[in-house]
Amino acid sequence: MQSARELSRDDFILLEGNWSVRFSLALLEAGQSVAVVVHRLQGDQDYYYLYTRHEAEDFLRTAPPEMPVEVVLDLHEWRASPVLGAGEATTGNQPAVVLEDGRPVGYVHPLAGALRAEILEGGRPRGARLLQRYLKADFPASLALGTRAVLRVKLSRRRGRPGGPGLEVEQPAGSVLDVIVQARRGLEVEGEPRGRLVVGSPDEYLPLRFTLRAIEPGEGDLRVIVFREGAVIGYLRLNPQVVPAPAEAPPGGERVQFGQPLAEVQVETPDLSLHIEETRDGTGRSGFVMYLSASDTSLNLNLKKYGPVLFQSEPGAFFSDFYRKIEGLPLTSVDEQSRASRELEGWGVFLFEHLFPSEVQELLWSLRERIRTVFIQSAEPWVPWELCRLTGMEHGRKTEGAFFCEAFEMTRWLPGTGIKPALHLSRLAVVVPASSGLPYSAAELQFLLSLAGNGRQVEPIPARYLDLFKAFSTGSYDGWHFSGHGAARGKDPNQAEMILDEQETLTPIRLSGEAANLGRTSPLVFLNACQIGQGGISLTDAGGWARQFLAAGAGAFIGAHWAIYDRTAYFFARELYPRLLGGLPVGRAVREARLAIKPAGDPTWLAYTVFAHPLARIAH
Incomplete structure (x- = not known):
């Protein structure tokens, strides 16, 4: 079986169920799609309905122009189309809508089963000898609760099967690639969760091996993150199934291979890179760990791990309320503006002291004059890192510095997306x-x-x-x-x-x-x-x-x-x-x-x- 993302097509048009027939037909006529996905929102629940273009047009062209699409199609009377996560394994024999990060990115259909590949883009350093490589990982598609299995991660010269996601991207010979494995749901890593691959070395094709144990039934969530000089250049997401353990259950099911092109390296490297990864403790509280890398090798920072930092309250609600407080600051006079500025500075100090471990606070304070560019790669969606305000000790007194976005030339990025x-x-x-x-x-x-x-x-x-x-x-x-x-x-x-x-x-x-x-x-x-x-x-x-x-x-x-x-x-x-x-x-x-x-x-x-x-x- 292959992942839904590999088997999906993206030549579809998305229609909202509450749109009029007139408006929807205008969209169909403006595009060149062969399929239609209709989205219906009922309360907090999303439903998706997959049609061929001809099916949708046959319904809509005979309906009153101002009638909502969901009424014409009687969506409330019909079962919604199945949905698949982009990483889910499928044979492609049943029509389904493919979702990734909460939005439809494609569909699978037994009559339109074209394979897809996505290549991460990036820069290319001048003068380096470039080698084509492909990142691969394999792990059982399912394993029994309480059992262990080995995740193998390696580089390959092979493109993969024809039409598959095997279009290689070049890396300079001698590139050191750091690999970190994170088990986010259903599994846990036993032993060291990180390793290193060197492109072009004699043993580059010997796989890294990581032992994982199944600890919770259901769909697992396993991440393989590949870095070069602190920047994420590969991001695999595996979703093995953890099944209840019968008396004679085998330790692991059929192994499935996962592959992804590696993004090309960047022409320049930021002074400091922070990679933020979400985590949870034993009680289910969410938080994150951070990995710091610096371009200055004398700092000895190469994916150095800090944390975890755990949220004391639900972060989404906390930051929504935080933004409302900022919007509510009175600013009609010079005095009010001064008080508002002081409020913001105080909130920035609060964020810095609660979001960064004490060792990182001290490190950033000591480096504030030595680093200029800061690159934060973070999958968590809540934290306004720009508002953190540096603080530290000077001559025995606590001293406040500048906001992150004021002190540094800082930007963010989402891991797994080509830079x-x-x-x-x-x-x-x-x-x-x-x-x-x-x-x-x-x-x-x-x-x-x-x-x-x-x-x-x-x-x-x-x-x-x-x-x-x-x-x-x-x-x-x-x-x-x-x-x-x-x-x-x-x-x-x-x-x-x-x-x-x-x-x-x-x-x-x-x-x-x-x-x-x-x-x-x-x-x-x-x-x-x-x-x-x-x-x-x-x-x-x-x-x-x-x-x-x-x-x-x-x-x-x-x-x-x-x-x-x-x-x-x-x-x-x-x-x-x-x-x-x-x-x-x-x-x-x-x-x-x-x-x-x-x-x-x-x-x-x-x-x-x-x-x-x-x-x-x-x-x-």
């Missing part, structure tokens, strides 16, 4: 709803239009969903800028909304099917709206705008954690783009733009979260 060291802004799409009512939206639009020239195109896109879908589907824009209102909706971040004209909305879940073509150019995406940068747990994993744009292929994402001030947000855009287009790396450009708007007196300068490699630049 793009080169960005482009040759064709920028601008979406500014006329109905937003924001005083500075017209000025922001005019500023963005003024960036055209010298081979650069800037095109306004009407703030209507059909127009956005058509533009996303072409995959021809390498920059997207949205200015307007955004809103978090309920607990599922994939239902967060961008507010468009004519009371229409765009949600992260709709960056699926043909719309996901927006990522073909690895665009820089800047959503200059409130509550856009927030993440949270969706159906299967961390969700929200950043996750879904990056999953679609975006090379960078900039958004705001909380409601920002229109005037200050406009000036942030004015400060940021000239720096990016002038050749500054993303981390430095964002830091300088933050500091330029800091005197405005409101918290907008701290609100932005940036997902990109800190040393990525706009290529000319």
